[in-house]
Amino acid sequence: MIPDFVFRLLRNLGLWVKFHCLREAKPKDQCGTSERGMRMPLELLKYGLRRGHKPYGDIPPTPDLRRSYDVVIIGGGGHGLAAAYYLSNVHGIRNVAVLDKGYLAGGNTARNTTTVRSNYLTPPSIAFYKEGVELFETMSQDLGFNIMFSQRGQLTLAHSDGAMRSFRLRAEMGKHMGTRIEVVDAKTVREICPHVNMDEGGVHEVLGGLWHEDGGTARHDAVAWGYAKRAAQKGVEIHQRTEVTGMTVRDNCVTEVHTDRGTIIAGQVLQAAGGLNGRIGEMAGIPLPIRCFPLQAMVTQPLKPFLDILLSSSNLHTYLVQSSRGEVVIGGSTDPYQLASTRSSLPQKEALATGALQLIPFLHNVKIMRQWAGITDITPDFSPVMGSTPLTNYWLDAGWGTWGFKATAVAGKRMAETIATGRVPDILKPFALDRFERFALLNEMGATAAGH
Numbered sequence: 001m002i003p004d005f006v007f008r009l010l011r012n013l014g015l016w017v018k019f020h021c022l023r024e025a026k027p028k029d030q031c032g033t034s035e036r037g038m039r040m041p042l043e044l045l046k047y048g049l050r051r052g053h054k055p056y057g058d059i060p061p062t063p064d065l066r067r068s069y070d071v072v073i074i075g076g077g078g079h080g081l082a083a084a085y086y087l088s089n090v091h092g093i094r095n096v097a098v099l100d101k102g103y104l105a106g107g108n109t110a111r112n113t114t115t116v117r118s119n120y121l122t123p124p125s126i127a128f129y130k131e132g133v134e135l136f137e138t139m140s141q142d143l144g145f146n147i148m149f150s151q152r153g154q155l156t157l158a159h160s161d162g163a164m165r166s167f168r169l170r171a172e173m174g175k176h177m178g179t180r181i182e183v184v185d186a187k188t189v190r191e192i193c194p195h196v197n198m199d200e201g202g203v204h205e206v207l208g209g210l211w212h213e214d215g216g217t218a219r220h221d222a223v224a225w226g227y228a229k230r231a232a233q234k235g236v237e238i239h240q241r242t243e244v245t246g247m248t249v250r251d252n253c254v255t256e257v258h259t260d261r262g263t264i265i266a267g268q269v270l271q272a273a274g275g276l277n278g279r280i281g282e283m284a285g286i287p288l289p290i291r292c293f294p295l296q297a298m299v300t301q302p303l304k305p306f307l308d309i310l311l312s313s314s315n316l317h318t319y320l321v322q323s324s325r326g327e328v329v330i331g332g333s334t335d336p337y338q339l340a341s342t343r344s345s346l347p348q349k350e351a352l353a354t355g356a357l358q359l360i361p362f363l364h365n366v367k368i369m370r371q372w373a374g375i376t377d378i379t380p381d382f383s384p385v386m387g388s389t390p391l392t393n394y395w396l397d398a399g400w401g402t403w404g405f406k407a408t409a410v411a412g413k414r415m416a417e418t419i420a421t422g423r424v425p426d427i428l429k430p431f432a433l434d435r436f437e438r439f440a441l442l443n444e445m446g447a448t449a450a451g452h
Contacts, residue, residue: 058229059104062240068265069097069237071419072257074244074280075272076100077109078220078405079397081227081238082412083270083419085143088234090413091420096236098228099259101243101276105224108274111342111374112405113297113321113331115310117154117215118179121170122442124430125383126177128410131427133179133214135409145226147218148324154215154310155184155192157359158208163315167210180213193309197361204315204358215310217321223408247283253393254284268419270395272411275340275375277398286389289436290377290399293334294341296348298371300363302326311359318355327369330356334376334402344371376401381441386415386431387424395419396433 071087073080076098087093100106116136118129140147158164167183174181186198189209198206228238239261247269248256257264273280281288303326312319317333330352335345349371356363378401379385385399397415400407418424424432430442 058225059238060232062242063237065097065239065242065259065262065264066237068267070095070267071097071270072264072266072268073098073270073272074257075107075274075276075397076102076228076238076240077105077107077272077274078224078227078408079272079274079400079411079415080270081105081224081231082408083272083397083416084231084236084238084412085227086413086416087420088231088236091416093416093420094235096231097264098231098236098238099242099244099257100238100240103240104228104238105221107276108374108376108400108404109220109224109408111295111297111372112220113319113329114217114220114405115154115215115319115321116149116151116218116406117212117310118406119154119156119170119174119181119210119212119215121173121444122383122430123173123177124427124442125444126174126179128427128431129403129406130177130179130214132407132410133216135413136216136218136406139218139223139226139409143226143230145222145229147222147226149216149218150324151214151216152309153192154212154312155189156210156212157189157196157206157311157313157315158210159204159206159313159315161207164208167208170210174212182211184209184211193307193311195306195360195362196311197359199358204313217310217323219324220405223405227412244280244283249285249391253391266393268393268395270397270415270419272397272415274400274404275377277377277396281396281398284389284391284394286391286394286396286433288385288396288398288433289379290385291338292340293337293376293378294339294343294373295331295334295376295402296344296352296371296373297329297331298344298349298352299323299330299369300328301367301369303328303366307360313355313359316355316358318352318359320356320359328356328360328363328366334378340375342373342375344373378402380436382444383442384411384431385433386411386428387418387433389433 080098084096084098118133120126171181171183185208243260246258247254254269257266271280278290307322310321319331321329332352379399385396414428
């Protein structure tokens with residue numbers, strides 16, 4: 001019989017090797033020999049060798065609502081929980097309530113495909129998401145919670161000369177802002193991903209690609225639980241099954257937040273409600289330039305590891321990534337109609353399967369295990385809305401569309417800074433709500449992994 005602590009040690013070390021050393025071509029500093037790469041296995045060693053380890057509940061039970069809180073966060077997803085963590089652990093603001101109408105991280109945080117990247121178009125967006133990637137790189141150590149971050153790189157395929165031109169623009173902008181990104185030719189595409197169908201002479205012939213070495217994935221549930229655990233340890237209250245039903249606005253600020261469990265006096269309010277941001281904004285009297293569209297994805301049965309990168313094609317509206325369990329996660333563009341619903345549909349499944357088979361033909365006859373959808377809150381310029389509002393104590397973290405997960409850490413960090421200091425940091429100013437009145441838009445429509 002293997003002792004429990006030995007079993008935990010072997011299991012966790014095996015998981016780490018699987019996630020971080022899958023690619024034989026990875027440089028040694030990405031396979032555990034660098035200081036950054038060794039931190040997580042050392043934590044796992046300490047955990048595995050610890051005797052008398054007692055299991056603990058990561059998330060405490062939902063408490064009764066207090067009469068008032070210094071900060072009320074509407075939305076218990078990754079963004080809201082990250083903001084609660086930084087408020088409590090960095091800024092010392094611990095009288096915080098996180099409200100969610102469902103269960104913890106049960107909205108878009110649980111319904112995405114976990115991509116983390118910074119290969120955007122405009123300098124403000126690149127700088128913002130670059131900081132986000134850097135926070136993901138150290139998140140497991142910062143939280144003491146393994147988020148299973150795997151920085152494997154993203155390859156976006158070009159099927160036309162126009163796509164290659166746009167990739168050169170994105171590469172130059174990314175290099176200027178300090179990200180690891182470059183345009184590669186068809187030969188290099190084949191070297192990076194030998195399994196991809198080059199379709200030479202066909203309609204979808206691969207002419208080259210955009211290789212973003214910083215791209216990766218993380219376990220979405222672990223990110224949410226890690227932030228929630230550390231925030232709760234500092235006294236933050238997480239109220240699940242608590243629906244916001246209205247707000248009282250007096251003297252240009254929100255004085256009360258009404259829920260189905262009672263009314264709360266609020267000092268500051270942060271709105272981070274994912275696909276429900278438009279509805280919550282109306283409660284505060286703030287119309288938001290947001291339209292909601294379903295975004296669907298699906299996953300295959302587990303296969304032996306073969307795809308050690310993130311592979312995407314805007315031309316095919318499809319992207320693929322293989323999970324740690326061997327499942328191939330397949331995603332694409334939003335549904336072509338507005339709808340605030342998380343139902344799945346057969347037409348989108350057929351479209352995703354068609355794109356996946358074009359990219360990796362040997363997936364033919366592989367079984368689909370499950371399909372799901374999230375609700376994207378998309379703005380006219382495909383960029384989020386963050387910062388201040390016409391109300392003096394009401395702050396926005398909305399309009400994330402299809403790119404909210406990768407911004408979890410940086411949005412939470414910067415929105416917490418905004419609430420704690422009362423000032424919007426420079427990195428968030430380009431995403432202000434009033435940019436639509438000033439016509440200072442940030443067009444990121446072409447920077448998605450699968451075009452919309």
